[in-house]
Amino acid sequence: MNNFEPLIAVFSCHYCSYAAADLAGSSRIQYPPNTRIIKVPCTGRISVNHILRALECGADGVYVAGCLEGTCHFVSGNFKAKQRVQSAKSLLGEINIEPERVQMYFMSAAEGSKFANVAKEMTETIKELGPSPLKGTNTQ
Amino acid sequence: MSIQDLIEKTKVSFCQDCGVCTGSCPVSRVLPGFSPQQMVAKYVLSSDLGMEDEVLGEQDVWSCLTCALCLQRCPSKVEYLEFVRGVREEAFRAGNKITHAHDGILQTITQMQTSGLPQNRTAWAREAGTIKEEGEYYLFVGCVPYFDVLFKDMGVSPLGSASDMLKILNKFGIEPVVSDEERCCGHDMLWSGNVDLFKELALHNVELIKRLGCKKVIFGCPEGYLTFKEYYPLYCTDMGLDAVHFYDLVYDQIQEGTFQLSPLEQKVTYHDPCRLGRMAGMYDSPREIIASIPGIKFVEMERNREEAVCCGISCWANCSSYSKQIQMDRIKEAEATGADTLITACPKCNIHFSCALSSAEMGLEVKDLTQLMASAMGI
Numbered sequence: 001m002n003n004f005e006p007l008i009a010v011f012s013c014h015y016c017s018y019a020a021a022d023l024a025g026s027s028r029i030q031y032p033p034n035t036r037i038i039k040v041p042c043t044g045r046i047s048v049n050h051i052l053r054a055l056e057c058g059a060d061g062v063y064v065a066g067c068l069e070g071t072c073h074f075v076s077g078n079f080k081a082k083q084r085v086q087s088a089k090s091l092l093g094e095i096n097i098e099p100e101r102v103q104m105y106f107m108s109a110a111e112g113s114k115f116a117n118v119a120k121e122m123t124e125t126i127k128e129l130g131p132s133p134l135k136g137t138n139t140q
Numbered sequence: 141m142s143i144q145d146l147i148e149k150t151k152v153s154f155c156q157d158c159g160v161c162t163g164s165c166p167v168s169r170v171l172p173g174f175s176p177q178q179m180v181a182k183y184v185l186s187s188d189l190g191m192e193d194e195v196l197g198e199q200d201v202w203s204c205l206t207c208a209l210c211l212q213r214c215p216s217k218v219e220y221l222e223f224v225r226g227v228r229e230e231a232f233r234a235g236n237k238i239t240h241a242h243d244g245i246l247q248t249i250t251q252m253q254t255s256g257l258p259q260n261r262t263a264w265a266r267e268a269g270t271i272k273e274e275g276e277y278y279l280f281v282g283c284v285p286y287f288d289v290l291f292k293d294m295g296v297s298p299l300g301s302a303s304d305m306l307k308i309l310n311k312f313g314i315e316p317v318v319s320d321e322e323r324c325c326g327h328d329m330l331w332s333g334n335v336d337l338f339k340e341l342a343l344h345n346v347e348l349i350k351r352l353g354c355k356k357v358i359f360g361c362p363e364g365y366l367t368f369k370e371y372y373p374l375y376c377t378d379m380g381l382d383a384v385h386f387y388d389l390v391y392d393q394i395q396e397g398t399f400q401l402s403p404l405e406q407k408v409t410y411h412d413p414c415r416l417g418r419m420a421g422m423y424d425s426p427r428e429i430i431a432s433i434p435g436i437k438f439v440e441m442e443r444n445r446e447e448a449v450c451c452g453i454s455c456w457a458n459c460s461s462y463s464k465q466i467q468m469d470r471i472k473e474a475e476a477t478g479a480d481t482l483i484t485a486c487p488k489c490n491i492h493f494s495c496a497l498s499s500a501e502m503g504l505e506v507k508d509l510t511q512l513m514a515s516a517m518g519i
Binding site for chain 2: 047048049050052053056087090091093094095096097133134
């Protein structure tokens with residue numbers, strides 16, 4: 001299991017966390033290459049099903065990275081995302097998949113180092129949990 | 141099955157063009173242009189002209205609520221539901237998919253269950269009451285644990301009903317088996333045309349229940365009950381399992397007078413779910429249960445029993461302003477009876493009416509029959 005390299009889907013908002021990822025890159029901060037970033041206009045766009053489908057399609061973990069609480073460009077998108085992440089975690093609990101595979105993070109556009117730390121933290125967590133039990137089961 | 145075979149099998153050619161189905165259809169009332177009769181005529185014509193592929197891409201087959209009201213009233217006994225189910229199967233194969241409500245979360249969960257994951261279904265049951273590993277009775281929990289997560293902010297508690305059901309069963313001396321390996325009954329997949337997934341779920345469930353040595357399967361949800369009773373035997377030959385509805389069990393116990401109910405001062409009305417009423421033919425047990433609670437005043441809605449109207453959505457798909465109109469119409473009818481509580485016997489009807497009520501200012505409450513029973517039994 002030591003050489004297991006997880007695949008992690010990241011839903012990043014255009015205004016904050018995607019800019020933070022950009023900053024992490026231009027500041028040459030190192031972080032694990034396991035994340036695959038999907039840019040969304042606002043994390044309020046993410047529904048529970050996006051998270052579930054990402055897992056079903058082979059991701060070992062998923063996290064949503066939105067603006068700091070209270071600073072969403074669209075006022076409350078990140079709060080909506082927070083609730084939906086919570087729902088997704090509860091649903092995963094029901095079908096016996098570790099809820100820790102799904103997380104919600106908040107960061108500002110200036111926090112490139114936080115983006116890198118979150119990516120490291122999440123990669124560590126998923127490495128400990130091992131591959132997703134749903135991996136390779138998607139037939140559609 | 142080709143549309144031509146389906147037309148013959150479901151007696152569609154017996155249609156007299158009388159239009160009773162369109163006049164009865166709750167969707168036709170709110171969605172101009174939708175008509176069961178014209179839809180059938182379209183498929184017959186396309187089959188005659190050899191243009192089946194073109195009509196299979198159209199959306200109107202998904203608008204049907206499969207509530208069986210047209211079937212109830214059709215003078216020629218055209219098997220409209222079977223026809224719609226068959227067309228949906230073909231349309232699904234042709235790549236025409238139903239529009240999922242709630243962004244398809246519930247469909248994804250169903251799909252995930254086929255991957256052989258052991259689930260976390262028994263934790264609540266161990267807290268709520270006594271269950272066994274093997275035995276005569278199997279309690280089919282169904283989808284309520286997921287509904288509970290998704291809809292609890294609406295004030296509904298589907299898992300609460302399931303816990304109450306288990307507690308009541310325990311009180312009757314029945315300790316059912318509940319299994320982590322149970323899968324969704326597949327009802328929604330069957331009616332969305334995804335028959336391959338339905339078959340997979342059905343075979344898994346039957347094999348599991350047999351392996352646990354159970355003979356009778358208790359259902360609290362009308363959809364699971366109907367699917368198990370009517371549609372599983374189509375794909376699983378030689379099941380040897382009995383589907384029992386929880387309300388029938390309760391009704392038997394009431395007749396034997398085995399338990400005491402405390403009085404409830406409420407005026408209630410009852411909504412017949414289409415799966416339980418028209419499709420499974422169970423009208424009396426829920427009414428007898430309500431009537432057996434002392435102090436309760438029961439009033440019927442104008443459209444009741446065979447004539448009851450659907451709650452507006454089936455199989456978590458196509459939720460729209462039309463569904464809302466159908467729901468509002470129904471809850472206004474319930475309010476007009478002067479009742480303070482609308483009793484439902486289906487977790488989905490309960491969720492849909494609660495959703496409609498949350499945007500309406502009405503002094504009406506929606507409650508599940510099992511939960512009403514539990515409060516009368518002091519559980």
